[in-house]
Amino acid sequence: MTTDVLRQAVQFQATKLGPRLFEGMSYATADADRRVHGLDHTKYPHLRPLLTRSLLREYLESNGLPTGWRLEGNPALMGQLMLASPENQMIMRFLKERRRAYPGGVPVAGSSTARQQYWDLDGGGRSDWEANLLLLWDYIPVVDGIWGFTLRIVNTIESGIFGREVRCDLNLDVVGGGEIFDNLEWQGDEQEQSFFNVEVDPAANDW
Numbered sequence: 001m002t003t004d005v006l007r008q009a010v011q012f013q014a015t016k017l018g019p020r021l022f023e024g025m026s027y028a029t030a031d032a033d034r035r036v037h038g039l040d041h042t043k044y045p046h047l048r049p050l051l052t053r054s055l056l057r058e059y060l061e062s063n064g065l066p067t068g069w070r071l072e073g074n075p076a077l078m079g080q081l082m083l084a085s086p087e088n089q090m091i092m093r094f095l096k097e098r099r100r101a102y103p104g105g106v107p108v109a110g111s112s113t114a115r116q117q118y119w120d121l122d123g124g125g126r127s128d129w130e131a132n133l134l135l136l137w138d139y140i141p142v143v144d145g146i147w148g149f150t151l152r153i154v155n156t157i158e159s160g161i162f163g164r165e166v167r168c169d170l171n172l173d174v175v176g177g178g179e180i181f182d183n184l185e186w187q188g189d190e191q192e193q194s195f196f197n198v199e200v201d202p203a204a205n206d207w
Contacts, residue, residue: 003169006131010153013088014174016066021151022176024063025137028055029149049096052137053079056094089130092153093118097138105138106168108160116159119166131155133170151175 032051039047057079060071068087073080081094097105109119118132133155140148155170 006155007170007172009088010090010131010133010155010170010172013069013085013090014153014172017069017083018174019176020060020063020065021135021174024056024059025052025149025151027059028052029139031055050079053081053094053096057081083135084129090133091129091131092133092135094135094137097136097150099138101162102160102166103163104165105136106134106154106156106160106166107136108162108166109156119156119159 029048029052032048032055035051036044036047041048054075057071057075065071065083069083069085071081072084072091073082073093075081082091083094084091095107098107099105102108109115133153136152136154138150140150151174153170153172153174154168156166157169158167160166
C-alpha cells in the first residue's frame with residue numbers, strides 16, 4: 001500500500017472512529033482521575049495511564065465501535081488494547097506517548113522482535129495486516145481541574161532508536177467531531193508540564 005493510499009484509507013476510517021474514540025477517552029480520562037483522587041501523581045505516575053487504557057476498553061466494549069471495527073488484544077497483559085478492521089486490513093495499537101523518553105512522543109519498538117516487525121513492516125516485518133498503525137494519546141494541561149488529551153494515528157517506518165525521533169510517514173491528529181489533521185510535524189505544547197514529563201514504567205506501555 002502506497003503512502004498516499006494509506007493516508008486516504010486511514011483518513012476515511014478516522015472520521016468514523018474519531019467521535020466514538022473521543023467520547024471514550026473523555027470518559028476514561030475523567031474517570032481515571034476520579035479513581036486516583038488522593039494519590040500523589042508524582043509518586044504513582046503509572047496509575048492514570050493504566051486506568052485510562054482499561055476504562056477506554058470497558059467503554060468501547062459497552063458502547064461498541066463503528067461497523068467493521070472490533071476490539072482486540074489481551075487486557076490481562078497490562079491492559080493491552082488494539083482496534084482492528086479485518087475488512088480494511090488495518091490494526092491500531094493504543095499506546096501512551098512519552099515525550100521525555102521518546103523525542104516526538106512516538107514510542108520505539110524496543111528489543112522485542114514482534115514489536116520491531118510491527119513498527120517496521122516495510123523493512124521486512126511480517127504481519128497479517130496491510131497497515132500496522134499506532135493510536136497514540138497524551139495529556140494536555142488541565143482546564144478547571146480536568147485533564148485534557150490528544151489523540152493521533154501514526155504509521156512508523158522504522159523500529160526506532162532510543163534518544164531519536166521515530167520516523168513516520170503518516171501522522172494524523174484526530175479531534176472530537178471526527179475531523180483529522182495531517183501533520184508530520186508535532187505541534188503539541190512544548191511547555192515543561194508534568195502531564196508530558198511523567199516517567200511511566202515501560203511495562204505500563206507493554207502489549
